[in-house]
Amino acid sequence: xxxxxxSAPNHRGEECLMRIKIExxxxxxxxxxxxxxxxxxxxxxxxxxxxxxxxxxxxxxxTTRTEPTSHVTRIEQTLREDRTVECLxxxxxxxxxxxxxxxxxxxxxxxx
Amino acid sequence: MHELISLTGSELxxxxxxxxxxxxxxTRACLQRMSAVESRVRAFRCVLEAExxxxxxxxxxxxxxxxxxxxxxGLPMALKDVLCLGGHPTTCGxxxxxxxxxxxxxxxxxxxxxxxxxxxxxxxxxEFAMGSSTENSAFEKTCNPWDLERVPGGSSGGSAAAVAAxxxxxxxxxxxxxxxxxxxxxxxxxxxxPTYGRVSRYGLVAFASSLDQIGPFGKSVEDLARLLSVIAGxxxxxxxxxxxxxxxYPAQLSTPLRAIxxxxxxxxxxxxxxxEIGGALRAMLTRAEALGARLEEISLPHTDxxxxxxxxxxxxxxxxxxxxxxxxxxGYRAEGxxxxxxxxxxxxxxxxxREVKRRIMLGTYVLxxxxxxxxxxxxxxVRTLLKRDFDDAFEKVDLMITPTTPSTAFRFxxxxxxxxxxxxxxxxxxxxxxxGLPALSLPCGIAKDGLxxxxxxxxxxxxxxxxLSAAAALEAELGFRSRHRPKALDA
Numbered sequence: 001x002x003x004x005x006x007s008a009p010n011h012r013g014e015e016c017l018m019r020i021k022i023e024x025x026x027x028x029x030x031x032x033x034x035x036x037x038x039x040x041x042x043x044x045x046x047x048x049x050x051x052x053x054x055x056x057x058x059x060x061x062x063t064t065r066t067e068p069t070s071h072v073t074r075i076e077q078t079l080r081e082d083r084t085v086e087c088l089x090x091x092x093x094x095x096x097x098x099x100x101x102x103x104x105x106x107x108x109x110x111x112x
Numbered sequence: 113m114h115e116l117i118s119l120t121g122s123e124l125x126x127x128x129x130x131x132x133x134x135x136x137x138x139t140r141a142c143l144q145r146m147s148a149v150e151s152r153v154r155a156f157r158c159v160l161e162a163e164x165x166x167x168x169x170x171x172x173x174x175x176x177x178x179x180x181x182x183x184x185x186g187l188p189m190a191l192k193d194v195l196c197l198g199g200h201p202t203t204c205g206x207x208x209x210x211x212x213x214x215x216x217x218x219x220x221x222x223x224x225x226x227x228x229x230x231x232x233x234x235x236x237x238x239e240f241a242m243g244s245s246t247e248n249s250a251f252e253k254t255c256n257p258w259d260l261e262r263v264p265g266g267s268s269g270g271s272a273a274a275v276a277a278x279x280x281x282x283x284x285x286x287x288x289x290x291x292x293x294x295x296x297x298x299x300x301x302x303x304x305x306p307t308y309g310r311v312s313r314y315g316l317v318a319f320a321s322s323l324d325q326i327g328p329f330g331k332s333v334e335d336l337a338r339l340l341s342v343i344a345g346x347x348x349x350x351x352x353x354x355x356x357x358x359x360x361y362p363a364q365l366s367t368p369l370r371a372i373x374x375x376x377x378x379x380x381x382x383x384x385x386x387x388e389i390g391g392a393l394r395a396m397l398t399r400a401e402a403l404g405a406r407l408e409e410i411s412l413p414h415t416d417x418x419x420x421x422x423x424x425x426x427x428x429x430x431x432x433x434x435x436x437x438x439x440x441x442x443g444y445r446a447e448g449x450x451x452x453x454x455x456x457x458x459x460x461x462x463x464x465x466r467e468v469k470r471r472i473m474l475g476t477y478v479l480x481x482x483x484x485x486x487x488x489x490x491x492x493x494v495r496t497l498l499k500r501d502f503d504d505a506f507e508k509v510d511l512m513i514t515p516t517t518p519s520t521a522f523r524f525x526x527x528x529x530x531x532x533x534x535x536x537x538x539x540x541x542x543x544x545x546x547x548g549l550p551a552l553s554l555p556c557g558i559a560k561d562g563l564x565x566x567x568x569x570x571x572x573x574x575x576x577x578x579x580l581s582a583a584a585a586l587e588a589e590l591g592f593r594s595r596h597r598p599k600a601l602d603a
Binding site: 029068 | 212213215216217306308309322348351352354414416417419420422423424431434435438439440441442443444445449450451452453454455456457458461464467470472473474476477480489490491492493494495496497499505531532535546547548575
C-alpha cells in the first residue's frame with residue numbers, strides 16, 4: 001500500500017492529487033521489479049511528475065455519473081468445445097528457456 | 113533504378129499472375145534494392161533471403177502446374193518485428209527478446225503465407241512498439257527515406273521506411289496509438305489501422321491489449337485493401353477478434369465519393385496547427401467537395417482529454433503485459449543472481465530500455481493501491497465520454513478527415529529528452545485507438561522542406577470498405593505518388 005495521496009489545491013483552487021515523490025518512485029520500482037540508480041530515480045521522478053501533471057487535466061471533467069469502458073467492442077462469451085487440440089511439445093516450450101533441466105524451467109533458489 | 117521496385121503491390125501482383133514476370137524476379141528485384149539502400153535506411157532487423165527465394169520459387173512452381181497459389185501470390189513483403197514468425201528471431205526491438213525464436217506463426221502470418229505472400233524480412237521498431245520515432249529500438253536507428261537526417265516515425269518506422277524506400281511494396285505494422293498512421297504520414301505512404309477486433313492479434317507480442325491492432329502499409333490504397341482482405345476475420349485463437357463477415361475490399365474500391373458526408377472535427381484543426389499541414393488538408397477537402405462529398409464541421413468536445421487518457425490506459429495495460437518478461441521461460445536472463453527476486457529485477461532492469469521502463473513505472477503507479485480510482489478508473493470513464501463523442505458525430509457524417517500528425521518528420525534527437533513532447537506527436541491518432549475505430553493515413557501533400565504530409569480518414573466500426581474506397585477516390589484525385597517521391601536515396 002502506498003502512502004495515501006495527499007491533496008493540494010490546484011491553480012483553480014480545486015482539490016487535486018500531489019504529484020510523484022522520489023520515495024514513491026522507489027516504491028513503484030519495487031512493485032514493478034525494476035532496479036534504478038539514484039540518478040535514474042531522480043530523472044524518472046521529474047519526468048513522471050511532468051507527465052502526471054499533464055494527466056491531472058482529467059480532473060477538469062465530472063465523471064461521477066459516467067460508466068467506465070474497458071473494451072470498446074462488444075465482447076461475447078467465446079467458449080470452445082472441451083476437447084484436446086494440438087499444442088506445443090515440451091521441447092518446443094523449453095527451447096527458449098535460458099536454463100532448463102529434466103523437462104522443467106530452472107531458476108535460482110526462490111527463498112534468498 | 114529497376115522498374116519492378118517502383119510498382120505498387122497490386123501492379124506487381126497482376127504482372128506475376130499474368131506471368132509477365134516470375135515471383136522470383138519480383139523477390140530478387142526487392143533483394144537487389146535492399147542491398148543498394150538498406151545500409152542507409154536501416155529499416156530491417158533481419159532479411160530472410162533464402163526463405164524468400166524458396167517461397168517465391170514455390171509460387172512459380174504452383175503457377176506452372178496450373179495450381180492457384182492464392183490472392184497474394186508472389187507478393188514480397190516485410191513484417192514488423194513484433195509479429196511472431198516461427199523459427200526466426202522476434203525481438204520487438206528489445207534486448208530482452210534478442211534471442212527469442214517463437215515456436216509458432218502469428219495468425220496474420222499464417223494467413224499471408226497461405227495466400228502466397230513472400231516474407232522478405234522483419235523490420236525495426238521502437239522497443240515493444242513504445243515510441244513515435246523508432247529511436248527507442250535497442251538495435252539501430254531507421255532513417256526516413258525522404259530525408260536521412262530525420263526519423264521515419266514510429267513505432268512501425270521500419271515497415272513504413274521499407275515501403276517508402278522501394279525495398280518492399282507492402283508491409284505489416286501494428287498501431288496502439290498511431291504506430292501505423294504516424295510513420296505512414298512521415299514516410300509518404302498509405303497505412304491503415306483497422307477496427308479493433310477486425311484482425312486477430314494472436315502472435316502479436318502484446319503492448320496494450322485493448323488498443324493494439326495489426327494493419328498494412330502499401331504503395332497504394334488498393335494494396336491496403338488486398339492485404340486487409342487476407343488478414344481480416346475471426347480467429348478462434350483471439351477471443352477479441354470479430355465475427356463480422358469480411359467484405360471483398362478490393363472489389364468495392366471503386367465506390368464513388370459522391371454523396372459521402374465528410375466530417376471535419378474542429379478540434380483537430382486548432383488555431384496553432386502547422387500552416388502547411390492545415391493548408392494541405394484544406395486543399396484536399398476542396399478536392400473532396402469537387403468530387404461530390406458534402407463537408408460538415410463537427411465537434412469532438414473531449415479531444416483535449418484523449419492523450420492523458422491514452423497514457424494512463426496504455427501504460428497500465430503495458431505494465432501488466434510486460435510483467436511476463438522475468439528471465440524464467442524465455443528472453444534475457446541476468447547472470448549470477450543469488451535468488452529468484454534478484455533474477456527478476458536484474459533481468460528486467462538490464463533487458464528493458466529507458467522508455468519501456470518509464471511506461472512500466474507510469475502504468476504501475478496508476479494501477480497501484482491508493483491511485484487506481486484517481487487515474488485508471490477516471491481514464492476508463494473518460495474513455496466512455498470519448499466514445500460518446502464519436503458515436504454522436506457518426507450520426508451526422510459517414511467519415512471524418514483530420515491531419516494525421518501535428519508536424520512533418522522531425523530530426524533525430526529532437527524529442528528524445530522530453531517524453532511528453534514525444535507523446536504529443538500522437539495527438540491526432542491515439543484517440544482513435546481508445547474508441548477502437550478504423551483509420552488510415554493518406555499522403556496528401558508536401559511541405560516546403562520536401563517532407564510528406566498525411567491526412568487521416570476515420571470511419572465508424574467495421575467501415576473499412578467505405579474508408580478504403582473514399583481514400584482510393586482521393587488518392588486518384590491528388591496523384592501524390594506520380595508527383596512526389598523520396599529523393600534522399602538517389603545519390
